[in-house]
Amino acid sequence: MAKTILVETSARHIHVSQEHLEILFGKGYELTKKKDLSQPGQYACAERIDVVGPKKTLPGVSILGPVRPSTQVELSLTDARSIGVAAPIRESGDIAGSGACKLVGPCGEVEISEGVIAAKRHIHMTPEDAEVFGVSDKEIVKVKVDGLRPLIFDDVVVRVSPKFGLAMHIDTDEANAAFGLKNGEIVK
Amino acid sequence: MAKTILVETSARHIHVSQEHLEILFGKGYELTKKKDLSQPGQYACAERIDVVGPKKTLPGVSILGPVRPSTQVELSLTDARSIGVAAPIRESGDIAGSGACKLVGPCGEVEISEGVIAAKRHIHMTPEDAEVFGVSDKEIVKVKVDGLRPLIFDDVVVRVSPKFGLAMHIDTDEANAAFGLKNGEIVK
Numbered sequence: 001m002a003k004t005i006l007v008e009t010s011a012r013h014i015h016v017s018q019e020h021l022e023i024l025f026g027k028g029y030e031l032t033k034k035k036d037l038s039q040p041g042q043y044a045c046a047e048r049i050d051v052v053g054p055k056k057t058l059p060g061v062s063i064l065g066p067v068r069p070s071t072q073v074e075l076s077l078t079d080a081r082s083i084g085v086a087a088p089i090r091e092s093g094d095i096a097g098s099g100a101c102k103l104v105g106p107c108g109e110v111e112i113s114e115g116v117i118a119a120k121r122h123i124h125m126t127p128e129d130a131e132v133f134g135v136s137d138k139e140i141v142k143v144k145v146d147g148l149r150p151l152i153f154d155d156v157v158v159r160v161s162p163k164f165g166l167a168m169h170i171d172t173d174e175a176n177a178a179f180g181l182k183n184g185e186i187v188k
Numbered sequence: 189m190a191k192t193i194l195v196e197t198s199a200r201h202i203h204v205s206q207e208h209l210e211i212l213f214g215k216g217y218e219l220t221k222k223k224d225l226s227q228p229g230q231y232a233c234a235e236r237i238d239v240v241g242p243k244k245t246l247p248g249v250s251i252l253g254p255v256r257p258s259t260q261v262e263l264s265l266t267d268a269r270s271i272g273v274a275a276p277i278r279e280s281g282d283i284a285g286s287g288a289c290k291l292v293g294p295c296g297e298v299e300i301s302e303g304v305i306a307a308k309r310h311i312h313m314t315p316e317d318a319e320v321f322g323v324s325d326k327e328i329v330k331v332k333v334d335g336l337r338p339l340i341f342d343d344v345v346v347r348v349s350p351k352f353g354l355a356m357h358i359d360t361d362e363a364n365a366a367f368g369l370k371n372g373e374i375v376k
Contacts, residue, residue: 077364078266089336089367118367121337144342148277149309149362152340154332174337176265177365179277179306 003132004183005123007145007168008038009175012079013062014049014103015072020112024049024105031065038167039124041066051075051116052102053083070095071103073116076171080118090117091157121174122157123186124164133186136160143168144187147178152187191320192371193311195333195356196226197363200267201250202237202291203260208300212237212293219253226355227312229254239263239304240290241271258283259291261304264359268306278305279345307359310345311374312352321374324348330376331356335369 022029025047032046048060051073058079072095080087085099099116102109123143125133135141137160144152156168168184175181210217213235220234236248239261246267260283268275273287287304290297311331313321323329325348332340344356356372363369 076266077367078264078360081364142340150342151365152330152342154338154340172266173361173364176269176361177339179265 004185005143005166005168006038007170007175007181007184010074010119010169010171011062012051012058012073012075012172013044013064014051014074015064015068015070016103017069017071018067020071020103020110021067023108023110024103026107031063031067033065037064038165040163040165047105050104051083052104053080053085055084056082057104058083071110071112071115073099073101073103073112074119074171075116076173077118078173080116085116087116087118089120091120091122091159092117119169119171120157121153121155121168121170122159123166123168125158125160125166126162126164127160129166130158130160133158135186142187143184145178145181145184147181149177149179150181151178153184192373193331193354193356194226195358195363195369195372198262198307198357198359199250200239200246200261200263200360201232201252202239202262203252203256203258204291205257205259206255208259208291208298209255211296211298212291214295217295219251219255221253225252226353228351228353235293238292239271240292241268241273243272244270245292246271259298259300259303261287261289261291261300262307262359263304264361265306266361268304273304275304275306277308279308279310279347280305307357308345309341309343309356309358309362310347311354311356312347312349313354314350314352315348317354318346318348321346323374329374331372332375333366333369333372335366337365337367338369339366340375341372 051058239246
């Protein structure tokens with residue numbers, strides 16, 4: 001039997017820079033860890049902020065820690081359309097020229113001119129996992145997922161690093177398109 | 189080259205019974221045609237009503253005409269979850285035991301105990317189309333769609349009738365999972 005990969009659905013979330021965190025929550029503020037995530041060192045935080053677009057606000061969006069060099073808002077395309085923001089499909093960190101929005105926290109607000117993306121679907125894996133699956137960093141693979149509406153994602157990027165844990169990440173639109181999916185299998 | 193099929197995204201919409209239409213809009217009310225749809229005899233109406241769930245309201249949802257024997261609300265799973273309604277994935281017309289909601293129009297409101305579904309993805313085609321594609325009514329096929337996030341839908345039901353026009357229908361979650369798709373191709 002083919003080895004399967006845990007598929008995790010990323011709900012809308014935000015990575016913040018320390019500078020923006022302090023504007024939103026106050027001078028010297030530090031994130032409060034609530035729950036560890038599948039990727040080592042990454043965690044969900046207790047803090048939530050509002051994401052404001054020209055058409056609507058998404059209230060109480062989770063922040064994921066730790067802080068990063070740049071603020072990045074990851075939305076589904078359904079979310080992005082609903083608030084009136086054009087979010088390109090990008091890999092995490094590739095935010096040049098991406099969507100703009102306003103972030104509102106309890107102590108202040110920040111207008112970001114870029115940083116709103118729909119995360120490109122991807123698989124995190126270690127070099128050891130990559131050997132098992134016979135794939136390499138940046139390779140594009142097809143992944144078959146089961147669910148009430150099974151489908152095959154035709155362009156999933158593999159990202160290999162010793163810092164990663166094995167997991168495939170998709171957004172809520174992609175999860176709902178399959179619905180009920182738990183595991184995926186790389187098909188060639 | 190393989191023959192392609194136009195893929196249409198069904199936004200959330202409602203089919204109403206004459207009885208419910210008259211409660212919502214007044215005695216003897218008739219639907220106002222706004223735009224013909226790809227399926228012969230089907231049309232978008234000027235009338236809009238609110239779909240109310242336990243958690244939230246979807247305001248101003250389009251009605252599609254003509255009236256049908258039973259009222260049916262077709263939502264994406266993102267929509268259904270947002271308003272707190274459990275919508276099963278069903279073919280149109282198969283509403284026994286499906287989701288409940290309240291519908292609110294300018295003249296009244298209706299509580300429906302069933303009728304809220306997420307439409308199972310499907311292809312409408314004529315018997316002549318079915319011959320060209322080598323498929324038959326109720327057959328389940330895989331459909332490959334191009335988009336910014338290409339994918340293969342693994343369980344698309346074919347529906348054949350001389351009354352149909354050739355088109356594949358998916359919901360907004362499925363459309364956003366592919367994003368930018370226009371055409372599909374049946375793959376075996």
